[in-house]
Amino acid sequence: xxxxAFFSAAVAMILCAxxxxxxxxxxxxxxxxxxxxxxxQHFNLSDHAMHxxxxxxxxxxxxTELTTKAEQKKAEIKDDTAADAARAIEADHAKIMTEIExxxxxxxxxxxxxxxxxQQLTPPADAAxxxxxxxxxxxxxxxxxxxxxxxxxxxxxxxxxxxxxxRAQMFDRLAARQTPTIPARIGQDDxxxxxxxxTEALAYSLGAxxxxxxxxxxxxPFMGRSIIDIAAQSVDWRGGMVVNxxxxxxxxxxxxxxxxxxxIIFENAINRTLEGRYALAQPTYRSIARKQNFNDFRPxxxxxxxxxxMLQKVLESGEIxxxxxxxxxxxxxxFSYAIALSITRQMLINDNIGAIADLLSSYGxxxxxxxxxxxxxxxxxxxxxxxxxxxxADHGNLASPGTAIDVTNVGxxxxxxxxxxSTGGNQLLSNAAKLLLVGPDKLTEAEMLIASITPATVAxxxxxxxxxxxxxxxxxxxxAWYAFADPALGSNYRWGYLEGYEAPRVRTxxxxxxxxxxxxxxxxxGVGATDYRFGYKNPGN
Numbered sequence: 182x183x184x185x186a187f188f189s190a191a192v193a194m195i196l197c198a199x200x201x202x203x204x205x206x207x208x209x210x211x212x213x214x215x216x217x218x219x220x221x222q223h224f225n226l227s228d229h230a231m232h233x234x235x236x237x238x239x240x241x242x243x244x245t246e247l248t249t250k251a252e253q254k255k256a257e258i259k260d261d262t263a264a265d266a267a268r269a270i271e272a273d274h275a276k277i278m279t280e281i282e283x284x285x286x287x288x289x290x291x292x293x294x295x296x297x298x299x300q301q302l303t304p305p306a307d308a309a310x311x312x313x314x315x316x317x318x319x320x321x322x323x324x325x326x327x328x329x330x331x332x333x334x335x336x337x338x339x340x341x342x343x344x345x346x347x348r349a350q351m352f353d354r355l356a357a358r359q360t361p362t363i364p365a366r367i368g369q370d371d372x373x374x375x376x377x378x379x380t381e382a383l384a385y386s387l388g389a390x391x392x393x394x395x396x397x398x399x400x401x402p403f404m405g406r407s408i409i410d411i412a413a414q415s416v417d418w419r420g421g422m423v424v425n426x427x428x429x430x431x432x433x434x435x436x437x438x439x440x441x442x443x444x445i446i447f448e449n450a451i452n453r454t455l456e457g458r459y460a461l462a463q464p465t466y467r468s469i470a471r472k473q474n475f476n477d478f479r480p481x482x483x484x485x486x487x488x489x490x491m492l493q494k495v496l497e498s499g500e501i502x503x504x505x506x507x508x509x510x511x512x513x514x515x516f517s518y519a520i521a522l523s524i525t526r527q528m529l530i531n532d533n534i535g536a537i538a539d540l541l542s543s544y545g546x547x548x549x550x551x552x553x554x555x556x557x558x559x560x561x562x563x564x565x566x567x568x569x570x571x572x573x574a575d576h577g578n579l580a581s582p583g584t585a586i587d588v589t590n591v592g593x594x595x596x597x598x599x600x601x602x603s604t605g606g607n608q609l610l611s612n613a614a615k616l617l618l619v620g621p622d623k624l625t626e627a628e629m630l631i632a633s634i635t636p637a638t639v640a641x642x643x644x645x646x647x648x649x650x651x652x653x654x655x656x657x658x659x660x661a662w663y664a665f666a667d668p669a670l671g672s673n674y675r676w677g678y679l680e681g682y683e684a685p686r687v688r689t690x691x692x693x694x695x696x697x698x699x700x701x702x703x704x705x706x707g708v709g710a711t712d713y714r715f716g717y718k719n720p721g722n
Contacts, residue, residue, distance in 0.1 A: 236291055237288065237291040237292060237295060240284055240287050240288045240291060241288060241352065243284050244281065244284045244285065244288065247277055247280055247281045247284060248281060250277055251274060251277040251278060251281065254270060254273055254274045254277060255270075255274055257270050258270050258271075261435060285353070288349075288352065289349060292345060292348070292349045292352075295345065308341070311338070311341065311342075311343070311344060312338045314344035314347075315334065315337050315338050315342065315344055315347050316334065316338075318344060318347055318348050318351055319334045319337075319347075319351075321351075322351035322354070322355070325355055326355070327351055327354045327355050328354070329351070329354070372442070374399060375399075375442075376415075376442045376445065376446055377399065378397065378399035378400040378402070378403055379400075379403050379411055379414070379415065379442075379446045379450075380445075380446050380449040380450050380453065381396060381397060381399075381400040381403075381450075381453075382396060382400040382401075382403035382404045382405075382406065382411075383403070383406075383408070383411055383446060383447065383450035384449075384450040384451075384453035384454050384457075385400075385404065386404075386405070386406075386534050386538065387450055387451065387454040387534065387537060387538045387541055388454050388457075388458065388538040388541060388542050389450075389453050389454040389456075389457040389458075390457045390458075390461070407534060408447075408529065408534055408537075409429050409432060409433075409529075411443070411446065411447075412432050412433060412436040412443045413432050413436075415436060415441055415442045415443040415446060416432065416435045416436050416441050416443065418432055418435075426530050429529070429530050430530070433529055444689055447689070448687060448688070448689045448700070451541060451687045451700070452686055452687050454538075454541055455541065455544055455545055455548075455684070455685055455686075455687055455702070456545075456684045456685075457545070458541075458542060458544065458545025458546065459544075459545035459546075459548055459549060459684055459685055460545075460684075461545065461546075462545055462546045462548075462549030462550075463549075464549045464550070464552050464553040464556070465553065465618070465652050465653075465654040465656075466552065466553055466556035466557070466561075466674070466676065466708070467676070468616060468652055468665075468668070469616065469618065469652075469665045469668055469672065469673075469674065469716070470556070470560075470668055470672050470673075470674035470675060470676045470708070471668045471669075471672040471674065471675055471676075472675075472676055472677050473513070473675045473676070473677045474677040474678055474679070474680045474683075475513075475514070475515040475677055475678070475679050475680060475705075475707055476680050477515075477679070478514060478515055478516070478517075478679070478705075479514065480512035480513070480514045481512060481513050481514065482510070482511070482512050483511050483512070483513060483675055483711045490605060491605065491607050510566035511565060511566055511709065511710065511711040511712070512709070513675045513677075513707055513708070513709030513711065514707050514709070515677065515678065515679050515705050515706060515707030516705070516706065516707060517703065517704075517705050518551070518703070518704050518705075518706060519701050519702060519703040519704070520701065520702050521699055521700070521701045522540070522699070522700060522701075522702070523698070523699050523700075524537060524540075524698055524699075524700070544685075544702055545685075548685045548702065548704060551704075552676075552704075552706060552708075553654065553656060554656065555706065555708055556656075556674070556676065556708045557654070557656035557657070558656075559708060559709075560674055560676075560708040560709050560710045561656075561674075561710075562710075563709070563710040564710075565710060565711075565712075565713065571673055571710050571712075571713050571716070572713070572716070572717075572718035573713070576713040576714075577597055577600065577601065578597060578598070578601075578713055578714070578716060578717045578718060579717075579718050579720075580593065580594070580717070580718065580719040580720065581720075582720070582722070583660065583661070583719055583720030583721045583722045584719060584721070584722055585626065585721070585722055586617070586619070586623060586626045586627050586630050586662055586719075586721070587630065588630070588644065588645070590719060591614075591617070591630065591645060591649070591664070594614060594664040594717040594719060595613065595614045595664065597717050598612045598613070598614055598664065598666065598714070598715070598716075598717050599612055599613065601714035601715075602714075609671070609714070611670060612666055612670070612671060612714065612715060613666060613667075614649065614664040614665065614666060614717070615648075615649065615650065615665065615666055615667045616649065616650045616651075616652055616664070616665045616666075616667075617630075617631070617649055617650070617651050617652070617662060617663070617664055618652050618653070618654070618657065618662065618663040618664075618665060619651065619652075619653050619657065619661075619662045619663070620653065620654065620655065620656075620657035620658055620659065620660075620661065620662075621653060621655060622658075622659060622660055623653075623660055623661075623662050623721060624651070624653045627651045627653075627662065628651055630645060631645055631649050631650070631651050649664075659721065660720070660721030660722055661718060661719065661720050661721045662718075662719050662721055663716060663717065663718050663719070664716065664717040664719075665715065665716045665717075666715040666716070668715075670715075671712070671714065671715040672711075672712070672715050673710055673711065673712045673713055673714070673715050673716050674708065674709065674710055674711060674712075675707075675708070675709055675711050676706075676707065676708040676709075677706075677707055678704070678705055678706055678707075679705035682704070682705050684704075685702055685703065685704040686702075686703055686704070687700050687701070687702055687703075688700060688701050688703060
């Protein structure tokens with residue numbers, strides 16, 4: 182290693198000597214009118230100046246070595262280099278560049294010292310000598326590959342630039358031509374815009390509802406692209422046209438790395454698709470239950486509607502009596518629910534976006550159906566804090582025996598609801614039935630009762646037309662039917678999500694492995710019974 186360094190330094194000094202000789206030859210060629218004494222004075226340096234020149238040559242050799250080392254360090258970053266390794270390489274490269282700048286500064290200092298030594302030994306050059314020096318230096322610099330125009334050379338002559346300073350400029354240009362640079366990276370703002378646009382376009386391909394105005398301007402270039410195309414663009418694929426399965430595997434493997442945007446793009450696109458499909462679903466429980474989100478997974482105590490204490494007359498003394506606030510004892514909690522599924526390697530290699538879209542298209546309605554089943558199985562007729570179910574004879578909201586859906590019995594249901602009282606014994610201001618809830622077996626019967634018809638006689642007038650709505654769900658079996666109040670005014674039930682998670686979400690667990698990837702559909706959801714006064718049940722017949 183020491184022999185190699187010594188050899189490099191020796192070669193550098195020989196080259197430096199060659200440069201000086203070359204400059205002398207160029208000078209003699211450019212200014213033949215100079216005397217032998219002028220040439221002798223130009224190159225007759227003192228011992229101090231010679232040592233300075235040797236030191237300067239060593240510095241320039243060091244600069245060349247460092248620039249080569251920096252170039253080799255930069256070349257270590259490949260397309261498949263991990264993010265941590267790339268950052269380590271860039272840190273090493275930055276250290277080398279710092280050392281290069283220090284060596285350049287040392288060269289400038291040495292050149293200044295050389296200039297001062299020459300000025301002490303050589304009388305000031307006249308304009309012709311200075312011009313000849315610059316012409317010679319310029320010719321030698323061009324021979325070394327420096328890009329120097331004739332205009333720049335003439336400008337240096339006209340402005341009386343010192344030849345030593347001009348020579349330093351040429352060395353700087355030579356070093357700059359060899360100095361490596363880190364490849365330009367996409368700015369964070371541009372990267373975020375592109376990622377958002379890709380997410381939007383992929384979501385539409387997967388089945389997310391397309392707005393009437395169409396996709397955004399940023400998303401339009403990515404519309405109709407396949408999954409492989411999106412993955413290739415997200416990793417800046419430079420392998421040319423993708424023509425075989427091996428290339429697709431390579432793209433998907435690189436796209437699955439933590440440094441790639443594709444896992445985020447694909448996961449967000451699926452979430453956007455799922456949310457759009459989910460928003461279109463309308464489970465029946467939301468028409469009879471009141472929404473109340475949860476801050477955490479602990480049981481949440483609810484306050485019963487209509488239980489605020491009644492106001493009382495202020496006594497002549499000005500005393501205001503205290504009422505009793507009856508806090509409800511009913512609690513509702515949110516729970517986490519999830520299911521895992523796989524996107525197979527075959528679906529990805531086939532680039533079958535239609536198959537993936539079909540797989541996801543049913544998940545919005547499926548999650549809504551899950552909520553519906555959860556509500557009717559856990560909350561609809563659950564036991565309250567008093568140990569009795571929501572619909573119970575002691576609650577005054579259960580008919581016995583059951584009857585058909587007709588004017589008389591619907592009237593009884595409405596009357597029973599209107600007679601309900603608060604825990605303080607006060608009548609409710611309003612507790613009118615607004616909705617009949619039935620199962621498939623009673624749907625036609627309920628619709629016939631509620632249908633608007635032109636009565637033939639006063640006796641056949643439909644008094645409920647326009648006052649009651651009908652809602653049916655497959656979760657109710659048999660002949661039972663129910664009457665419910667508007668949940669905005671009062672409800673027997675609460676439902677909600679964990680705060681901040683207003684819809685089901687998708688999480689990729691093992692993204693883009695060689696055999697496909699896994700993901701889970703998750704939701705934090707809670708339902709519960711909290712009252713009994715805002716509904717009525719008839720077992721039917």
